Amino acid sequence: MKDKVILAGCGYLGEYIGDMLLEKRFDLSIIKVCRSVKRKQFSIKNIIRDFDKEEIDLQFINNSTVIYMAPPSTISDKDDRISNFINNSKGLNINKMIYISTSGVYGDCGGKLVDEDKKVSPMTKRAKRRVSAEKQLIDYSIENNIKLIILRVPGIYGKGRLPLKRVKEREALVNKDESRTTNIIHVEDLARICTASIFLDKNMEIINVSDGNPIKTTTYYEHVYKATDTKLPKYITYKEAMNIYSEKRLSFLKESRILDVEKMKRIFPGCIKHLDSYKGIRQCLDL
Secondary structure, eight states: OOEEEETTTTTTHHHHHHHHHHHHTTTTEEEESSSSOOOTTTTEEEEEEESSSSSOOOGGGGEEEEEEHHHHHSSSOOOOHHHHHHHHHHHHHHHHHHHOOOEEGGGTTTTTOOTTTSHHHHHSSSHHHHHHHHHHHHHHHHHOOEEEEEEOOOOOEEETSSOHHHHTOOEEEEOOGGOOOOOOEEHHHHHHHHHHHHHHOSEEEEEEEEOOOOHHHHHHHHHHHHHHTOOOOOEEHHHHHHHOOHHHHHHHHHHHEEEOOOOHHSSTTTTTOOOOOOHHHHHTOOO
């Protein structure tokens, strides 16, 4: 019988993981689990499930590796969505859980280097829910002897995931000397790491992932402007941005950190192919 991989909450990242698993021709049984089927992939089974429901039939995840990618619910500071998944998984044999978390759990670190031992200090509700999900999975995995890998992921970019609307609208950029330092990763590289995690013989590992090249948020946007041959917009102060940016964009503006990815490099050598973000952006645009 083939080993079984469940792509739970399969969306943008999950499609890349599915493609990669098929491309590598691993001898696996792959199941995508999502609210609706957006794209069918040859030899991948699709199952429709809603993790917001309190009762979910998850019998098919028995004896599997689960890559959990569903974003947290937004009802409270707790991730009720993953609570439902865990509650309905009890009594089933899960071999390994791979959870796609966020580097936002660290909060604002003042641009300092942050490794996996840094105490979490989430600032946003979104990040607090991720901390909730991590804790629930750690407790559940220990209680049920399940191998667990947590990947703390920064901003993901890729085809269809560039801020082209903001560039088209020429939204002002924060002066570079006031811009915060952030971390990014190309979706193809993240999919490679997720795929490698399936075969990783480790347990209870938390791993920071990124391209290893921290970048100013303003510089990232400048790369997109340049790649799309669009004239740069005006520059504004940090204080001015506080009055015009959306709440979500402001949440990124208020946090600054550099992810220490030495563990990632050691555990997943060769997985990061897009080291140059400008070239990565151009590749996303097929330029």
